[in-house]
Amino acid sequence: MIRASHRWAGLLAACLLLALSLSGAALSIFPALEGLSSPQAAAALSTAELAGRIQAIYPDVEQIRRAPSGRITAYWFGSAGPQAAVVDPATGQGIASVDQSRFERWLTNLHRSLFLGDGGRMATAAGAAAMLVLALSGAALVARRAGGWRRWLAPMRGAGSGRAHAEIARVAVAGLLLSSATALWMTASTFDLLPDEAVTPAPQAEASGRTGMAVAAMDVLVRTPVSELRSLTFPSAGDATDVFTLKTDRGAGHLDRGTGALLAWSDLTGWQRVSETIYMLHTGQGAAVLGLILGIMALGVPAMVGTGVILWLAARRGRPRLRDNVPARRADTILLVGSEGGSTWGFAATLHAALTEVAGQTIHVAPMSSFNPALYRRARRILVLAATYGEGGAPASAGEFLDRLKSLPAAPGIPLAVLGFGDRSFPAYCAFAQAVAEAAEAAGWKTLIPFDTVDHQSTQDFTRWGRALGAALGIELELVHQARAPAALPLTLLSRHDYGAEVQSPTVILRFELPKIRLIQRMTGHGFGRFAAGDLLGVLPEGSVVPRFYSLASAHRDGFVEIVVKKHPAGLCSGQLFELRPGATINAFLKRSPAFHPDHSRAPLILIGAGTGIGPLAGFVRANARYRPIHLFFGMRHPDSDFLYAEELAEWQRDGRLRQLATACSRGRMPRYVQDTLREESAEIIRLVQAGARVMVCGGRDMAAGVSAALTDILATAGLTPALLKAEGRYAEDVY
Known part of the structure; x- marks a missing residue:
């Protein structure tokens, strides 16, 4: 809403x-400008003195006004009609016109x-x-x-x-x-x-009928500083009963023209002051x-x-154009989509087309954020296709869905099916979709088919789920989804640095040329925009439209795109990347990963990684131009074969960008893992965390679990846990 x-x-x-x-x-x-250009009255100048000076220059003056800026303006009626001038309070002489510029x-x-x-x-x-x-x-x-x-x-x-x-x-x-x-x-x-809101004096006492008292001698005006003046209106020359009207920051009153006595006064009301x-x-x-x-x-x-x-155009680009998408009140099937990058909308379009053409259903497709059961008057089922953002969060098009679901007074009598989309290599695999299914079950919602997931945009997973849905609906439903390749740009390889062959763990650092992108492309999301270490590079392998993601080890300001790749047996994308030589190109695009960026504070930063997990961590150190205290704990197999970024890390230690480097080697005479190094440095880690340090972990799932267990033991003596640090935004993971 x-x-x-x-x-x-x-x-x-x-x-x-x-x-x-x-x-x-x-x-x-x-x-x-008005305040700067207008002469300011001296602090001790009284309204009586000011009025006397102006009247000496302009005998027919009818009113004097002081603007909030301090500018003094005199008004009179001359032979040419009404006239006005900005005056110098020191002399009473006109110095400028009062007219606004055109x-x-x-x-x-x-x-x-x-x-x-x-x-x-x-x-x-x-x-x-x-x-x-x-x-x-x-x-x-x-x-x-x-x-x-x-x-x-x-x-x-x-x-x-x-x-x-x-x-x-x-x-x-x-x-x-x-x-x-x-x-x-x-x-x-x-x-x-x-x-x-006008300031109006109270009914006045009867005027004396006398005239002739000099305005400079009137006691009330002598006691009124110009700094409080708003306006002084002079009486008509031909009317002995007419009076002076004085308005100040405190209120308004009438003065006898012959005696200077205060005939009436009203303070500003609270309402007038507010106005x-x-x-x-x-x-x-x-x-x-x-x-x-x-x-x-x-x-x-x-x-x-x-x-x-x-942002609005980008959101519209992420959604496919759906034919025969009926309003919610006329649909018998409600299809709600929670998507962050737009790919889940493509699956929704495939499902919409199949249900419309095969089953003849009327379908309403909408983002999960529009969830409103009161509109689903004819609906016989609700289908939810939900991705997960970050560490279990709601994607962009699913904001407030869970809150609305939990606030329903009673579960609708409409069966529900939830399908999650994600990447099984991440710890929070389909966590948001799982939370939706559990919340619906807790609310007593009927389940159309059990909760299921689609891993890595798998068309096979989607087809399997579609058959289960068709069986529940009593129809044959064959979902044939053609994934649309993301908009990608060619990146040219500049250099490569190979590691790990001696320990049967071939790894390579690939550095690509930064593509030249026009500003309009970057602003409209069509180009290769600015990025930081920790963001993701989506690589499209040949013969596939499903990207593989690699954490970036460089930032836009470095002038190149760098990733660290480990070759996996039968790995389609890693195998192709390992065959690249300088001058070759790949098709790739950016994906933001804001949850895995260092914050901008000067608090210590504890970086923990193993293997290719060093990539974004090295990028963080490289970008540490403010010399924030960074402590890096890095695990490898053997220092002679896969000490990634060894020369750069040594240089960054010399120039102060890296405060501490602690390594652990799992092969050799004294095998150790990175969590063992953490335990050896437990006192220092406790000191850093108590000083406000942020912990960032990157690498394999087993390594991350071991690190979390080690930190749980280490921080227990300080009354802290990794979970507590996560809640404070001081513990981030990039795990695969």
């Missing part, structure tokens, strides 16, 4: 918000009403309301992405347009909330939907610095519109 309201409010209001934000940002400059008037009219009068004011109010919805929903999404409101300022994970969108929103959201809320208040005030504060916050009048800050924040809107549109 939050994501949908955020998306649609943004799309509908994008053009209007661009006009309002850009004009508002430009207008925020004028209060600051550009400022044009911007003001655009910002307030789009040049459309009252109708335009209503349109800008609608834009402000959309801005408020965007700011509130955006704040909730940023908090969710950061890991909660308390982690609002924590380093943001992710990359590309998604991260840029969130980072800009995190900075600008407070200003957008303030600007939109105050704009709605001012619009309501303009259309008399709020109480009158004036809101006006100041929105316009910057009286708070030029705040106005400039809000103006700068408003510039975040064009940036967020741009990155938001890119």
Whole structure:
């Protein structure tokens, strides 16, 4: 619900918000310029002195006003009609015209009403309301992405347009909330939907009828500093009963023109103070610095519109176009999809087509985030195809699904089938889909067929599940899925460095040339964007559309793409990679892995890996330009054959990028594993963790389990566990 309201409010209001934000940002400059260009009254100057000076220069003065910026303006009626001038408070002499520049008037009219009068004011109010919805929903999404409101300022994970969108929103959201809320208040005030905010003196005592007292001698004006003045209105020359009207920051009153006595006074009410504060916050009048800050924040809107549109287009590209996709209220089969990278949508399209053509069913396909059983009036079954994000998290199109499912007062009388998609080499294999199936079972939901999984986009797994589904439906359902190859680019091999032949564990470090990508390709997601060590390189082997993923050992700033590959018996992709020679090319693409990036703090970093797991860890050390304390624990078979990055690690130790290197060799006279090295350094590890260190583990599943067990024993004396560190965001794994 939050994501949908955020998306649609943004799309509908994008053009209007661009006009309002850009004009508002430009207008925020004028209060600051006005304050800088206007002569300021001395702190000790009284309103009486100021009025006397101005009246000496302009005997027919009718009113004096002081703007929040400190600018003093005098108004009078001369032979040429109404006149006004900005005056110097030191002399009372006019020094500048009060007229706005044509550009400022044009911007003001655009910002307030789009040049459309009252109708335009209503349109800008609608834009402000959309801005408020965007700011509130955006704040909730940023908090969710950061890991909660308390982690609002924590380093943001992710990359590309998604991260840029969130980072800009995190900075600008407070200003957008303030600007939109105050704009709605001012619009309501303009259309008399709020109480009158004018400062009106109480009924006055009877005037003396005398005239002639010098304004500079009036005691009330002598006691009123110019810094508190808002306006002083002079009485009509031909009316002896007319009075002076004084308005200040404290209130308003009337003064007898003949005696200077205070005839009436009213303090500002709480409502008036609130209204004036809101006006100041929105316009910057009286708070030029705040106005400039809000103006700068408003510039975040064009940036967020741009990155938001890119994200929306990327999401649409990830979904196939489905024919005969009926509305939810008319469908007899509801097919909900949870996908992160888009591949699960392809399987959903295959299932949709088969059920439509073979069984003649009416199908409604939608993201899991749109889950709403109240709409499924004719549904006879619900099918859920769900991938898993990171370490068991919900993918992008499945936000809030579990919360909605658990909040249902009763399980719908519609049977449910859940199919998980994942890669069995990862520890959290299909964990989110498993959580969905378990939550539905706990809620008493009927099961159409047992929970099942598809490993590594296996068409055979999908076909097998389809037959089980068909048997439950009483039809023959043969799902023939043709996976669509991801958009990939050719990478040219620059160099290779071979290891491990002596210990029957051939391993190679492959370095590829960084492809040249135009900015528009990178922004729209069609190119090879920026990446960091720990992200994944998807390699498409010849004769297959199913990619194999390798952790990157380099970052974009290094100027090359580097991976570490171990040759597996009968391995299609690793076998092809091992045959590469410099100048050869592969087809590959990037996949972000934000959960396995170092944070941006200066706390110690404990890196633990074995074998090819050294790849991203070496990339982290290489990128350590701030000389953060990094302690690397690396396990290998034999130092003479597979000490990957030996020369680079030695150099990084010399230049300070690597604080400690501890190695373990599983073959030789004294075999040890990396977890044995950890136990030997237990005192140092406890000290580092208590100092706020983050632990990052990369390598095989058995190694990761051994490391976790060792750290459990080591940290127990300090009252800590790997699970606790994970909950704090201080323990990350890249396990295969």
